[in-house]
Amino acid sequence: MRFFILIVLIVLSDFCVAQEADSVFYSSGELKGYGLLCNNLKEGEWFFYYPNGVLSAVLNHKNGELQGVQEYYDSDGNLIIIEHREQGLLEDSSKYYYPAGQLKKKGYFEDGLYEGKWVFYFENGVLKQEGTYVQGLPQGEWSFFFDNGNLNRKGFLRNGKEDGFWKYFDKEGNQTYEGHWKAGEKVGTWYYFKKGKQKKWKSFD
Incomplete structure (x- = not known):
């Protein structure tokens, strides 16, 4: 499933002059994250994982910087943060959740x-x-x-x-x-x- 998503990202990102799929790993060998590089900079969605394989974050990038919606998960796979970023800075609405799913706080940056x-x-x-x-x-x-x-x-x-x-x-x-x-x-x-x-x-x- 992960590699299927990666192939789709490659097809949809043909505007890059030089693009390639990239993966990063923990020192123990487990997959830490993967996504696309455009001209050696992170581009589009990157998926990150805890050492046990549970999804830890889905981060959007543009020209190597965090851009757009960012999602973070705890080690049990529960969504705990939804943020927006512009050129790496927190902007617009953000929501934070308790592990069981209840809203913890919300507001703007x-x-x-x-x-x-x-x-x-x-x-x-x-x-x-x-x-x-x-x-x-x-x-x-x-x-x-x-x-x-x-x-x-x-x-x-x-x-x-x-x-x-x-x-x-x-x-x-x-x-x-x-x-x-x-x-x-x-x-x-x-x-x-x-x-x-x-x-x-x-x-x-």
């Missing part, structure tokens, strides 16, 4: 950095956290949840650090604390909650 909204999930499928990235750093409002779906904490981040007003809750959904942050440090007066009533906890000025 720009120039190899997290960008825009990202969403993360617990292994049971419940939302874990969500928020926005700007040039690879968390920015703006973020929400974090317990694995039962209840809100854990919610507030604002600037350059990856807490900044602004935050509220905290216990696993049963009861508010526990609230207060302000500045550049990752607590500031001002913080409050705790007992039986639903707000009480002063500590001042950080």
